[in-house]
Amino acid sequence: MTRRTLTAGERGDRRFAILAASPAVLTIGALFLYPLLYAVMLSLYQMNDKLPGATQFVGLWNYAQIATDANFRQALVRTLVFSIFTVLGGVALAVGIARLLQHPFRGRNLARVLLLVPWAVPPVVNGIMWKLIFDGTYGVANSALAGLGLIGRPIQWLADPELIMGVLILSEVWKLTPFLALMTIASMQAIPSNIYRAAAIDGAGSWAQFWKVTLPNLRGTLMFLLIVQSMWSIKVFDTIYVLTGGSGGPAEATTTVNFLAYLTTFSYLDRGYGAAMSITIMGIVIATTIFWILLLGRRKEKST
């Protein structure tokens, strides 16, 4: 007698599972998926609040426009530059910080706790913070540099298109690297100490141990960090807004694609085009993730 039906226990379990999971899934579906679909729909339309009469279905025309949009291309370049520095610099710095804090020393716990400070600071406040430091007229950076006699005239950090990008990169790295460092530290601690002892016996000094033992074992974590930081870098908004007063920077120096999408949708009020741009950005994020996975993913399952 083969039983195809479930036992009473399993039926009760199934009921529980559905009841427990549905509220969350339904909420996400209603307030996330639905707007997402709406946005996709919107991107297929030409809809501009400044030209109310001209709303019409245009299919993929918006996307085609994006491909030839010089503004978008420039924003893309800026985003790329920004991301390369923040992602690679940030992850490298995170690994460095983790290395610094790897072995116990007096005060290490304090240092680790302080790593949380940048993470906890709201992005808006982050923007204000760095503005206070780098503002051309009132910033303390200029005061300090002048006080040390290093500059004659105040440097217009935030008004110079090239410098402001640097400030932005610094602010982003400051905010997010410590969190990455914390994750790296955690992963480092998961590496069994026996492997280091074996390496030491094999003649590896502390530097060699780092390269040959620590880094390879961090591969999974590093890939995760690179992906996550890439996502965050593309999505940066609050800091740009505050640093540039909502404008996107002198000569649009810090207008990343995300910010451009915001301007398009809410300043230029070109809703349909803005939606298409946003969805394109989403695609870029997904593509970047896939890029990292392909590059660093576990190709051989039988790893160390």
Added chain:
Amino acid sequence: MIARTLIHRALVVLLVLYLVVPFGWMVVYSAFPSSNLRSVRMDLSPADLTLASYTALLSDSTFLVPIRNSLIVAAATTLICMALGSLCAYVFARFRFRGQQTLLLGMMAVQAIPAVVLAVPLFVLLRSFGLYDSMLGMILTYTAFILPLVIWMMVSFFESIPVNLEKAARVDGCTRLGIVRRVVLPLSGPGLAATSIFAFITAWSDFFLAKVLTSNNTPLLPVRTAAFQGIFAMDYTAAATAGVITALPVLVLALLAQKWIVQGITEGAVKG
């Protein structure tokens, strides 16, 4: 050997300064009258320290109201997300079903979506339900965004609880709900704490959605703080003060619960 330790010490000191000084500077800035700070040579004599900026802001109702609103919205969002999210995460952690991996991956993929994609649709959606510029509207919106995060984090915490404990409870006579209540939740303390704080910080700190989806009726703190600056005029001292006030609650929360947060990150990292 000594040289190495010295370099190490120096680097650690640099690290600590790097972490603390930017925020510290903002605190200092907010505690001096703006006249001291107007010139390139700043006047930082301790005698001039004052909390005038704070009292000014905190007695201004246009500043107090956003504080209250943000508190309520963030707290409510956190509670709802933790309740619904934990239950859902438990199901994901313990039950096998079709499409499970895809759903879980989807939760993570949600992080990839820039908020600007959903801004206009949400605007339209909330409008049509009369929830634009309302607390309930913001709570619902934030819940939708933060739920995937909560589920993602709690799944890994729940998975770290030995299954045999739950089996023992089943043999002892617990219903599923009973197991969650009596065995799983008591053992998830650190995970729940870390995730709650994550959720609260995320909801409290949001700027973009708050800006797009609220107006005069339900001002939220990050938007109000950002309004202290503009292209043409900026009250730097007030901005600094507002910045400190906005950051303080979440900073305190993070530092208080740092043990749990670090533990939470540790467990998540090991799994990844």
Added chain:
Amino acid sequence: MAEIQLQGVSKKYSPKDERYAVEHLTYTIPDGSFVSLLGPSGCGKSTTLNMIAGLESVTDGSIVVDGRAVEDLEPHKRDLAFVFQDYALYPHLSVADNIAFGLRMRKLPKAEIEQRVLEAATKLELENHLRRRPKALSGGQRQRVALARAIARRPGVLLFDEPLSNLDALLRDKTRAELKILHAEIGATSVYVTHDQEEAMSLSDRIAVMSAGRLEQYGTPAEIYRTPATEFVAGFVGKPRMNIVDAAAVGPHRVRIEGTDLEVDVPDADLTGCDTVRLGLRPTECSLAPGTAAEHDGTVLVVEPLGNATDVLVQVADGEFVVREPGFSSRRPGDPVRLDTRAAAPHVFDARTHQRL
């Protein structure tokens, strides 16, 4: 008190998978007896135990406890208690609360709960630890808490999933003896999963030997040891492992070990129609005699002294043969030896079906 009957019990890995984790088990566990499910990893013994407990569902067949079919019942309705390999103690509860957990779930009156907790704790020498948390206890103590939790329920059936494997060797032997005493006192029908055949032999009234999801043999320790029903059982039970070699039939009751001219009488087996068979001889029942270069059955490879005996590994034809000699042996590696199998009870198995002949 409960008799457990398994009737054609099977379990597939998953509904779509054709493979069976456990295939058509049918046997009866008498009321009050102690039965071990013995076998190597992956043989399905834990799956069977989980099915009896209700922690896993049954694909085919029926489990009858005390006359009632229970396959559909939830675990807590089956009146059984489970002792886990890793003890599964609730870390956030005290020892007393751990023991009382199941009793509270059954909504017993408070006074009775307290009494039963104390009774179980005393039986397992835990009275002084009732307020402590599991993490403050040693491995052996935690194991006893798990036992106390099980017996406080006064169940009709007690299930054990390799409870001793996390203990160190000395503690394991001591606890084994205590378990046997406990079973005699409590009297509940006990089903015990283990991969350690010594444990199974010493504790059980009956043993169910399993391999790859199938039942190899179900019988008393004596039956399993003296008359193993399959080649697998013969090789699995008994320490040191039984020597099993290829042999050619040279008569209806006589075989010759391949590659040698050693012949063994097998009066209990009928070899008509057989060509080659598998012959099993226990190391403890064979003996060695010195040989010469011209006349020998094998050469000594390794000598392993154990104290009260010595295991001598001998190269016989293409294979290895182990003989256990009493005391310390004078053999040296390289010695030619003669094999004496007259005192050994021979076990003959069909070369193809591996069944006893």
